[in-house]
Amino acid sequence: MQVSVTIDNGTITMVTPLQLTNDDRKSVQISNRAAPILREEVLAAQSANVANVSGATYTTQGYLRSLQAALDAAQF
Numbered sequence: 001m002q003v004s005v006t007i008d009n010g011t012i013t014m015v016t017p018l019q020l021t022n023d024d025r026k027s028v029q030i031s032n033r034a035a036p037i038l039r040e041e042v043l044a045a046q047s048a049n050v051a052n053v054s055g056a057t058y059t060t061q062g063y064l065r066s067l068q069a070a071l072d073a074a075q076f
Helices: 025-045 057-073
Strands: 002-008 011-019
Touching (some): 011 025, 011 057, 025 057
């Protein structure tokens, strides 16, 4: 799981998944369902502090871990 974040004038404006879980067909379906929900939640919260997507705990954790690393690198 790897995401990229775009920050403009101190605001998270975009979160782009660079690599989602692709272990098996079910994981791909879960990731494809959860990623847009997580993006919207992150944009609304302006942080990685958002709730898990129901049924996508591992995807959520990986997504948010990658996001937090990107935010830390950007000193956000």
